[in-house]
Amino acid sequence: MKKLFSFAMVMLMAVMPMIAQRHDYGSTPSGRYDYERSHSRWIRNYYGKDMYFGIRIGPAFSHVGGDAISYANSSKTGLHLGGVVGFELTNRAPVFFETGLSYVNKGGKGDYSSSKLTTSLSYIELPLTFKYIYYTDMGLSIHPLFGGYLAVGVDGSIKNNLIQKKVGAFGKDMKNDEAVEKLGVLPQGGDFPRFKRFDGGLRIGCGVGFSMFYLDMTYDIGLANVSHNDYDSSSNRTLYLNFGVNF
Numbered sequence: 705m706k707k708l709f710s711f712a713m714v715m716l717m718a719v720m721p722m723i724a725q726r727h728d729y730g731s732t733p734s735g736r737y738d739y740e741r742s743h744s745r746w747i748r749n750y751y752g753k754d755m756y757f758g759i760r761i762g763p764a765f766s767h768v769g770g771d772a773i774s775y776a777n778s779s780k781t782g783l784h785l786g787g788v789v790g791f792e793l794t795n796r797a798p799v800f801f802e803t804g805l806s807y808v809n810k811g812g813k814g815d816y817s818s819s820k821l822t823t824s825l826s827y828i829e830l831p832l833t834f835k836y837i838y839y840t841d842m843g844l845s846i847h848p849l850f851g852g853y854l855a856v857g858v859d860g861s862i863k864n865n866l867i868q869k870k871v872g873a874f875g876k877d878m879k880n881d882e883a884v885e886k887l888g889v890l891p892q893g894g895d896f897p898r899f900k901r902f903d904g905g906l907r908i909g910c911g912v913g914f915s916m917f918y919l920d921m922t923y924d925i926g927l928a929n930v931s932h933n934d935y936d937s938s939s940n941r942t943l944y945l946n947f948g949v950n951f
Contacts, residue, residue: 754792758804758918760948761785766810768823770938772931773897775816775862776823782809784944790835798837802849805830810940811860811873817889820865825873825899825940827855833907847911853924857901864888873899877932897931903940904928911946918948 764784768776786806793799811823833851840846860873867888871878875898883889883896909922926939 754795756790756800756950758788758790758948758950759786760788760806760918760946762944762946764808764810764942764944766940766942767812768810768930768938769926769941770929770931770936772929772933772936773899773938775814775821776812776938778813780811780813780822780824782811782824784808784946786829788831790950793834798839800835800837802833802835802851803831808855808942808944810942817892819867819889821889822863822865823873824861824863825857826859827857827903829853829855831907835911837913843914845913847913847918847920849907849909849911849920849922851907853904853907855903857899857903860899862887862898871898874901875899897933897938899930900928900932902928903930905939909944913950916949916951918946918950920944920946922946 762784764782765779766782767779770777784806786804786808788802788804788806790800790802793801806829808827808829810825810827813820813822815821831851831853833849833853835847835849838846838848857874861870862873863870864887869886869888871886877895877897878886878891879895880891883891887896889896903926905927906925907922908925909920911918911920913919922944924940924942924944926941928939929937930940931938
């Protein structure tokens with residue numbers, strides 16, 4: 705967690721001076737970037753701005769990788785919904801820093817102690833990504849992106865589908881008798897593992913823009929150990945397909 709917090713602080717410290725040192729476009733020499741911004745009506749409608757807001761919605765395909773929580777290592781589909789804001793970092797290249805807040809449902813499915821479990825994990829996420837926008841002559845723009853994310857779990861459940869019992873997903877590991885009574889499973893080799901609320905990791909992806917409409921595909925690589933286990937670890941893996949609009 706300390707490493708992820710340090711990573712986020714480094715990103716913010718790198719971004720803020722670049723935002724503060726921006727100049728007006730009129731003071732820059734003409735070039736390919738200025739030509740593209742001034743000759744496409746699609747670009748003038750939106751990308752002529754040095755700041756934008758957007759709405760994102762779409763499915764999230766997730767699972768929990770690693771050894772500590774093996775009962776959620778098969779894919780599960782959830783919902784991703786959020787808002788973003790982007791700041792242009794320099795007037796010499798179309799490089800933006802994008803952040804915001806979003807709600808996402810992660811988790812996974814799997815077998816455990818002769819039972820079939822479905823895990824749902826709801827997070828509030830803070831994206832911290834850098835985006836380069838490449839403009840084309842057809843009014844389309846390509847948005848490769850890279851960065852990270854921080855998240856906190858706000859709700860979650862683990863459901864035993866065979867007997868229709870469920871417990872909260874976040875909290876300390878359940879003791880043997882507690883797991884049998886509340887979830888109907890016999891812990892394998894000790895307590896039944898549950899999840900920590902904090903999550904964070906890397907994010908990579910690419911988007912496509914057309915006028916104010918936007919589509920992207922991103923992949924989150926969790927770096928935080930979301931299990932309480934001190935010896936084995938587990939982390940979230942999530943693929944997003946986002947649709948949205950930018951203003």
